[in-house]
Amino acid sequence: MRIVVVGGGMGGTIFANNLARRVASELKSGKVGITMLSASDKHVYQPGWLYVALGRATPDELERDQESLLEPGIKFFVDPVTEFHLADRYVKTMGGKVHEYDLLVIATGSRPAPEDIPGMKENSINCYSAENALRFYERLDYFKGGRIVIAVGLPHKCPMIPLEVTFTLYDLLKERGLIDKTEFYYTYPIGRVHSLENVAKWAVGEFDRLGVKYETLFNIKEIDGLKGVVRSEEGSEIAYDLVVAVPPHRGQQVIEDNKLGQNGWIPTNRHTLHMEAEHGDRVIVLGDTTNLPISKAGSTTHFEAEVAAENVAAMIKIGRPVRSYDGKVFCFIEAGKDRATYAMFTYNQPPQPKAPNAPIHAFKMAYNKLYWATARGLL
Amino acid sequence: METRIVDARGSFCPGPLMELITNMKMAQVGEVLELLSTDKGSAMDVPEWVKKVGHEIVESHQDAEGVWHILVRKMK
Numbered sequence: 001m002r003i004v005v006v007g008g009g010m011g012g013t014i015f016a017n018n019l020a021r022r023v024a025s026e027l028k029s030g031k032v033g034i035t036m037l038s039a040s041d042k043h044v045y046q047p048g049w050l051y052v053a054l055g056r057a058t059p060d061e062l063e064r065d066q067e068s069l070l071e072p073g074i075k076f077f078v079d080p081v082t083e084f085h086l087a088d089r090y091v092k093t094m095g096g097k098v099h100e101y102d103l104l105v106i107a108t109g110s111r112p113a114p115e116d117i118p119g120m121k122e123n124s125i126n127c128y129s130a131e132n133a134l135r136f137y138e139r140l141d142y143f144k145g146g147r148i149v150i151a152v153g154l155p156h157k158c159p160m161i162p163l164e165v166t167f168t169l170y171d172l173l174k175e176r177g178l179i180d181k182t183e184f185y186y187t188y189p190i191g192r193v194h195s196l197e198n199v200a201k202w203a204v205g206e207f208d209r210l211g212v213k214y215e216t217l218f219n220i221k222e223i224d225g226l227k228g229v230v231r232s233e234e235g236s237e238i239a240y241d242l243v244v245a246v247p248p249h250r251g252q253q254v255i256e257d258n259k260l261g262q263n264g265w266i267p268t269n270r271h272t273l274h275m276e277a278e279h280g281d282r283v284i285v286l287g288d289t290t291n292l293p294i295s296k297a298g299s300t301t302h303f304e305a306e307v308a309a310e311n312v313a314a315m316i317k318i319g320r321p322v323r324s325y326d327g328k329v330f331c332f333i334e335a336g337k338d339r340a341t342y343a344m345f346t347y348n349q350p351p352q353p354k355a356p357n358a359p360i361h362a363f364k365m366a367y368n369k370l371y372w373a374t375a376r377g378l379l
Numbered sequence: 380m381e382t383r384i385v386d387a388r389g390s391f392c393p394g395p396l397m398e399l400i401t402n403m404k405m406a407q408v409g410e411v412l413e414l415l416s417t418d419k420g421s422a423m424d425v426p427e428w429v430k431k432v433g434h435e436i437v438e439s440h441q442d443a444e445g446v447w448h449i450l451v452r453k454m455k
Contacts, residue, residue, distance in 0.1 A: 154397055154404070155393065155397070159393055189400055190397055191427055191428065195393045195394040196394075219400060219432070293398045294390060295392045295393065331392075346389075348389060350391050
């Protein structure tokens with residue numbers, strides 16, 4: 001069986017490594033081949049960018065050579081796919097190579113698209129890339145007080161970021177003696193301050209305690225840099241001194257160019273993770289690339305990749321899949337003052353987050369290092 | 380124009396309303412979106428947002444299996 005994995009991020013890497021260990025003998029004998037095609041020779045731990053934005057990590061700490069993370073036997077090429085030919089079961093790369101497959105795994109992820117909101121790119125900071133996170137930290141040097149507006153676009157990766165960036169930035173400005181000169185103004189697209197009801201209830205209490213103002217049902221429409229205001233689709237307007245943005249995201253351009261899914265999101269079966277389209281029985285979609293109504297987050301793709309790898313190994317060995325993805329997601333929530341909590345949920349089980357505490361924060365900090373075991377498909 | 384189905388059953392995060400808003404951004408003016416939700420709160424919070432932003436509720440009902448079907452027309 002020829003398996004081609006498109007994307008060397010979290011989903012593609014966990015899938016390939018997990019599968020390679022399950023079918024080690026078949027891989028060695030040549031009965032199974034795993035080829036990974038990526039746009040980069042680096043693997044980046046993206047959740048670490050929040051810490052870069054706060055001066056608590058540097059980008060190099062979050063990177064490894066992709067090839068060093070892969071199990072022996074996985075063929076790896078830095079040669080991104082430009083064409084998908086699902087009917088004829090092959091992909092073509094930027095380098096002009098053709099890779100035929102029996103099973104295709106698409107895990108190309110998502111990208112921030114601040115350009116979708118007029119004025120966002122020029123007039124705000126965010127922590128959605130290493131470069132942007134560094135710019136975020138640098139910009140704070142020039143912030144001497146005023147109103148900080150947190151502005152949230154949809155859809156976005158890592159749904160805890162709006163709260164995390166608020167609480168952790170609050171702590172940083174307090175340390176710098178600027179909190180009495182600063183007003184936080186948090187906005188959120190729906191009628192509460194977070195999508196998870198229990199998290200929203202807790203966060204409102206924290207906001208009230210800290211004096212963070214908030215406005216809900218606020219979907220950012222534009223940032224007017226000349227007038228220094230943020231406007232919403234719902235008709236309100238807020239003056240700002242600094243905008244911390246959570247940009248709207250899109251899937252990768254190559255997905256849109258090949259008409260695999262609008263805005264780069266591929267229609268995906270919520271349980272089998274197969275593409276819902278003609279010839280989709282030979283295509284598995286993982287992580288942010290899916291159009292599933294669950295968090296675009298590393299843990300989502302992690303759990304999906306494990307299910308997919310186990311199923312593909314079972315198909316090879318016994319001819320049928322053995323697991324169904326249940327929508328499992330696990331997200332840490334940094335709550336400020338070196339405390340954290342987490343939300344874990346499935347399609348059927350709502351989250352019941354506990355009060356934040358120091359041990360969970362310590363575990364999150366440890367997991368930031370342990371992640372490399374996850375990428376190897378071990379944890 | 381075909382109705383766009385937004386299947387947000389079992390969605391706790393981002394949740395049905397955020398799924399609807401995301402899909403609304405991808406839809407054409409005049410297009411009708413049918414939100415499927417198992418969150419009982421959707422019957423309240425979706426109409427609240429739709430009214431505030433200026434779209435239109437076409438229909439809203441709960442089926443025998445408890446799934447809410449909320450049809451919204453994009454107006455702008």
